[in-house]
Amino acid sequence: MTSSWIRRGSWALGIAAAVAALGVAALPYVASNRIVRDRIAWEMSRWTGYRVTISGSPRIEVWPQLNAVLTQVSLSKWSDAERQPAIYAERVEVGLSAMAALRGEVRFSSTRLIRPTIKVERTASGLYLPPMPDGGSIGRAIETARAMVEAGAAEPDPAALPRDAIGSVEIRDGRIVTKVNGKDTEILTGVGARANWAAPGAPASLSASAIWRGENIAIDAATQKPLLLAAGGTAPLSFSVKAAPANLSFEGKAGLAANPFVEGDVKFQSPSLRRVMEWTGMRMANSTSISAVSISSRLLGDAERMKFENAQIALGGNPGTGALDLGYGEGGRPTLSGTLAFDTLDLGPFVSAFTPLANPSALSADDIDATLAGLLNLDLRLSAVKATAGNIPLTALAATIQVKDGLSVFDVSDAAAFGGNIQTGIRFDRTPGGTLAEIRLLASDINGAAFGSAVGMTRLMPTGKGTVSVILKGPGKSWNSVMENADGSISATFGPGALSGLDLAAFLKRNSEGGFFPLDDVANGSVPIDGAEFKASVAKGVVRIEKAQANQGASRLWLTGIMPYAGRGLALTGGISNQQPPAAASGGESAEAPAPAARQTQFFVGGSWTAPFISPIAGPGPN
Known part of the structure; x- marks a missing residue:
């Protein structure tokens, strides 16, 4: 058996x-x-x-x-x-x-x-997508789910959906191209991707890598309800984009209805704003120097408006907080508005992103169109407990940046500096006839010595309390082109103090000996003064000094002449006079009387702004 x-x-x-x-x-x-x-x-x-x-x-x-x-x-x-x-x-x-x-x-x-070529076209939304297929199981599943969502269902009924198994889809060594001037142009190369979507009602995920504009990028995305998301419903969504120039991530929920929206936490980080802009194909001025940038915020919005709430922002190592609003108006140009508050802020790199005048020492042809001002409209309010503009320290800063319809404005409405108060503004107005720039500065009750040291004017700078006003306008797109064509005025008044960078006794001795000599040879000293006044007009980049006078009792030191910006040359006439006051009239009342002849030393100032020289002038000069 x-x-x-x-x-x-x-x-x-x-x-x-x-x-x-x-x-x-x-x-x-x-x-x-x-x-x-x-x-x-x-x-x-x-x-x-x-x-x-x-x-x-x-x-x-x-x-x-x-x-x-x-x-x-x-x-x-x-x-x-x-x-x-x-x-x-x-x-x-x-x-x-x-x-x-x-x-x-x-x-x-x-x-x-293996080695696929995927052709995409720019859609009305601005996205590049392949031509949409005519039907198919996936398309029918999406349409069925969309009908359920539009009918009021919270999410599609799995029993009513196709049960086709989709499985995983993998791409190796692919490329994505689009038509440019009738020819296929590569957008992405070296595309590798893997999408997992077992069935229409199952979760889906995507991991991809590619080369875009010479940089390797990695993309990861996942959603628990891909069909609901594709049908226009609201579904959880996470994605990240990583590359050497920048990283971006989102975690939250999204909807792809007629008016798509997102809500969640977004993070962006880049070691260099310049590198990001160059990588994305946006031209940037050479003066733009914002380094590391990071943003972490709660993001809410749709295709027309995005709100960044409780934003944590760091610009070049300067952390700040605030709220931002990004909207899309007519013409497709975005508008960014909001308020940002910083404990410390370096204004130079920040402003350089919107105007090429942030770095006047850079002899470049950078223009306003090469800055962020050429890319978006802007309305930002800035505040900082402490700030710097180059080597100028500021406290209690309140400023605005505005960009709209070709007009770019940066204003410091209030800031404490040099023991006084500073108000300044830079304005660019781009018109069909060209770009017109305007620069304004009003420094009130400032310490002259501190002001002169910060702006590099240590020679013959009054050290007392004073006020400085500068108004300049001119056509041009760079600092040099504006200054070489500027019109305007410069004025200043100072109280008791001293003129720095002048040994008066040594100056008079060298001038009496004849022959020219560098001003640097007699710069080791200072001259006490009762006050000083400066007035000059600017026409086509040439500074014409109308009055430059420092007084000490009955003595005065004066200068007149021109200082062209182009070439930085000097053509000035000056003098040092000592005049006695008029005698008193009988009866104890003062009366007008001719002043006695002044003892006066005259001289000519030539050379350049950085290396002036002195040459004596014989004979009397103006009093």
Whole structure:
């Protein structure tokens, strides 16, 4: 009895092994005849909604798993009579279910596209997408889900959705191109991606890498409800984009209805704003020097307006907080508005992002169109406990930056500096006739010595308390072009103090000896004064000194002449006079009387702004 059961079992095992061997042996024949021959192309078309054409001879691989290897595969829209491929792959490997294949069915477990070319077009929303297919299982699932959402369902009913298995889709060594002037132009190269979406009702994820404008980028995205998201409903979404120039991440929820929206936490970080702008193809002025930038904020908004709430911002190592609003008006130019508060702020790099005048020492042809002002409208209010503008320290800063319709304005409405108060502004007005710049400065009750040291005017600078006013206007797009063509005025008044950088006794001695000499030779000293006054007009970049006078009792030191900005030359006449006051009239009342002749030393100042020289002038001069 026992041996009989053993013999029967052996026969059963042998028959099962034979059937299995025959099945394996039959797989290539069955697959090649019942599936590959048009069936896979038909199934891919039914799944994607594209017309699928396989030009190469298919091949079936059985081990280690059942794969169909297809070559020269094109996917085009059914409505395209010319059958221009939206996707073309040199090779497509399709993983198949072996048992389904024996039943004459096609069930994809995976799809791998080798060296595909994906063609995209710019849509009305500004995104680059491939031509949308005509139907397909995925498209029908999205339409079904959209109808449910529009009917009021919180999310699509899984029972009413297609149950097609999608599996994983992988891309290797792909590229994405678009038409530019009739020619295919690469947007992304070296594309590698893997998307996992088991079925329409299942979660989905994407991991991708590519090369964009010479930089490697990595993209990760995931959602628990991809079909709800595609149908216009609200679904959780996370994604990140990582590259050497910048990193961006989002965690929250999104909706892709007629008016798409997002709500969640967003983070952006870049080691260099300049590098980001250059990488994205936006021209930047050479003076733009903002280094590291980071933003962390709660993001809420739709396609027309984004709000950054509780924003934590760091600009070049200067941390700040505030709220920002990004809107899109007519013409598609974004408008950024809001308020930012800093403990410390370096204004130079910040302002350089919006105006090329932030670095006057840079002899460049940078223009306002090469700054962020050429990219967006702006209305920002800034405040800082402490700030610096170059080497100028400021406290209690209140400032605004405004950019709109070709007008760019940076204003410091209030700041404490040099023991007094500073108000200043830079304004660019771009008109069809050219760019007009305006620079204004009002420094009130400041310490002259501190002001002169900060702006590099240590020679013959009054050290007492005073007020300085500068108003300049001129055409041009760079600091040099504006200053070489500027019109305006410069004025200053100072109280008791001293003139720095002048040894008066040594000056008079050298001037009396004749011959010219550098002003640096007599610069080791200072001259006490009761006050000083300066007035000058500026025309076409030439400073014409109308009055430059310092008084000490009955003595005065004066200068007149011109100082052109171009070439930085000097052509000045000066003098030092000592005049006695008029005698008192009889009866104790003062009366007008001719002043006695003044003892006066005259001289000529030539050379350059940085290296002036003195040459004596013989004869009397103006009093």
